[in-house]
Amino acid sequence: MNEIIDHDKITSQIQAFLDKPHGHFIDGQWIDGKSGKPIDVISPATGNIVSSIQSGDGDDVDKAVAAARRAFDSGVWSKVLPVERARIMFKLADLIEFHASQISQLEALDIGVSRHMMETIGVKLSANQLRYYAGWVTKINGETITNSRPRPEGREFLTYTEKEPVGVVGQIIPWNFPFAMAVQKIAPALAAGCTIVMKPAEDAPLSTLYLADLIAQTGLPSGVFNLVNGYGRKAGAAIAAHEGVDKVSFTGSTDVGKEIIRSATGNLKRTTLELGGKSPVILLKDADLDEAIPAVARAIFFLSGQNCMAGSRLLVHGDIYDRVLEGLVTLAKSMTIGADMTGTYDIGPLISEKQLTRVLAYIDIGISEGARLITGGKRVEKLPGFFVEPTIFADCNSGMRIVKEEIFGPVLTVQKFNSDDLDDIAALANDNIFGLSASVWTADLAQGHKLARKIKSGQVGINIHAAIDPATPFGGYKQSGWGREFGREGLEPYLETKAITAYL
Ligand code: NAP
Ligand code: MG
Numbered sequence: 001m002n003e004i005i006d007h008d009k010i011t012s013q014i015q016a017f018l019d020k021p022h023g024h025f026i027d028g029q030w031i032d033g034k035s036g037k038p039i040d041v042i043s044p045a046t047g048n049i050v051s052s053i054q055s056g057d058g059d060d061v062d063k064a065v066a067a068a069r070r071a072f073d074s075g076v077w078s079k080v081l082p083v084e085r086a087r088i089m090f091k092l093a094d095l096i097e098f099h100a101s102q103i104s105q106l107e108a109l110d111i112g113v114s115r116h117m118m119e120t121i122g123v124k125l126s127a128n129q130l131r132y133y134a135g136w137v138t139k140i141n142g143e144t145i146t147n148s149r150p151r152p153e154g155r156e157f158l159t160y161t162e163k164e165p166v167g168v169v170g171q172i173i174p175w176n177f178p179f180a181m182a183v184q185k186i187a188p189a190l191a192a193g194c195t196i197v198m199k200p201a202e203d204a205p206l207s208t209l210y211l212a213d214l215i216a217q218t219g220l221p222s223g224v225f226n227l228v229n230g231y232g233r234k235a236g237a238a239i240a241a242h243e244g245v246d247k248v249s250f251t252g253s254t255d256v257g258k259e260i261i262r263s264a265t266g267n268l269k270r271t272t273l274e275l276g277g278k279s280p281v282i283l284l285k286d287a288d289l290d291e292a293i294p295a296v297a298r299a300i301f302f303l304s305g306q307n308c309m310a311g312s313r314l315l316v317h318g319d320i321y322d323r324v325l326e327g328l329v330t331l332a333k334s335m336t337i338g339a340d341m342t343g344t345y346d347i348g349p350l351i352s353e354k355q356l357t358r359v360l361a362y363i364d365i366g367i368s369e370g371a372r373l374i375t376g377g378k379r380v381e382k383l384p385g386f387f388v389e390p391t392i393f394a395d396c397n398s399g400m401r402i403v404k405e406e407i408f409g410p411v412l413t414v415q416k417f418n419s420d421d422l423d424d425i426a427a428l429a430n431d432n433i434f435g436l437s438a439s440v441w442t443a444d445l446a447q448g449h450k451l452a453r454k455i456k457s458g459q460v461g462i463n464i465h466a467a468i469d470p471a472t473p474f475g476g477y478k479q480s481g482w483g484r485e486f487g488r489e490g491l492e493p494y495l496e497t498k499a500i501t502a503y504l
Helices: 012-019 058-074 082-098 100-111 115-137 178-192 206-216 232-241 254-264 289-305 318-334 353-368 422-430 445-454 487-494
Strands: 002-006 024-026 029-031 038-042 049-054 157-165 168-172 195-199 225-227 247-251 270-274 280-283 313-317 336-340 372-375 391-394 411-417 437-441 459-462 495-503
Touching (some): 012 100, 024 058, 024 206, 049 206, 058 195, 058 225, 058 232, 082 100, 100 115, 100 178, 115 487, 178 195, 178 206, 232 247, 247 254, 254 270, 280 289, 280 422, 289 318, 289 411, 289 437, 313 318, 313 422, 318 391, 318 411, 353 372, 353 411, 411 422, 487 495
Parallel strands (some): 002 336, 168 247, 195 225, 280 437, 437 459
Antiparallel strands (some): 024 225, 157 495
């Protein structure tokens, strides 16, 4: 394994951004919070403090919700011509692309992701997410309903539906791919005409703060987008419980998702949840291994496994089991580990010391459960940040905690199956509380489609893992969440349906 660390190549513009005070963005302005207490922003590649944000509390959330409510009720956003809403969203998409370098530097610094990958994939995906939803703004329609109510002779009914924005929405995002998370949350909300109070994760707020600066340049009316920094248990919990918030959209862990539901009961706010995963990657015996083995490695090791769709449970037919293990070990050993502003590495750091400790604890659990560690398993001591080697456990079974629980690190578990019966294979794949993503690898597409139908998961790839696209609905079965993001289905949770009936 090679190690690279070269984290100092940021521009003076980005250094100035890091040095500026970061309060909360409320009603179109950066303001200091009531408590004003700082939270250090740490680079996971070095463990160094690179910036600071304020720790927001209930008072700050109150202010942000009040601004969002005023903006919503005034109609400055929900009632403008749909083409104008779309125009501002297109403008933000263009601005994001124009600032690709700045956004990518911040994301690389804050989460250790490859700057090159951000510039070429992450930023573009986010801009296109906005463009996709900007396209919906002019196509949000109700329908006319054929009504069978009894009616007096000579009278008729006209029944139709109209779509209205839900109102003020709270959006809480995680740290693992924060810029894309922030944009994918605001895009459908803005398209629907809602106003927003967002809370980024305190572990990785920087690119979302930069997004707020870009939003301020688009002409979006003040109060439509607001941002409160701070800890989840304070600022996040205040948003989830706030009576003035009509809907909350949360991406994060399943445990916190359950807390969000409990908090949301006060005013029965609408709730969508994108939660954890333990996604199976299934290799049938006729899979093209030249394609599948590198794809399996990407599916688990992208973002060091800190990815809700990570293909963390590999299920392999016995006929190809040894070849697959050998191929994966060779690949894992050749990976470059580090964090480099030029982006020439395969495995970056984990987000924090806490996450590092958690992942190493799971590796110990795997060893004590009797799983066979075939590569990795250790912290990279030579590097200053929070790095763990790409790790693979073979000979796992569904009863093991490392197979059941989401580790959110570069740890792959491998299970062998010998049956060719699709029901047996699906049962193995479905033997988990999560159901976010899955993939099936086979040369027989009919078999692939049949197995896809049997898998309880919001997304199934056939000879591809995690085929994300703005138009394709994304979300979880079972404890991976409620509702969908992306696509038309991702817009619906931001709309209410009103049915209107008149005698004619
Ligand atoms: P997390 O601990 O659940 O935190 C997510 C966000 O919620 C953060 O902004 C956090 O704030 C906030 N939060 C924490 N406690 C809260 C509370 N009591 N009330 C309201 N907000 C609260 O998750 P994470 O560790 O950041 O992210 C990893 C998890 O996210 C994984 O389980 C992963 O699978 C999931 N995820 C899912 C998807 C998906 O689309 N399905 C995508 C990415 C990640 P602070 O951290 O700032 O305190
Ligand atoms: Mg950070």
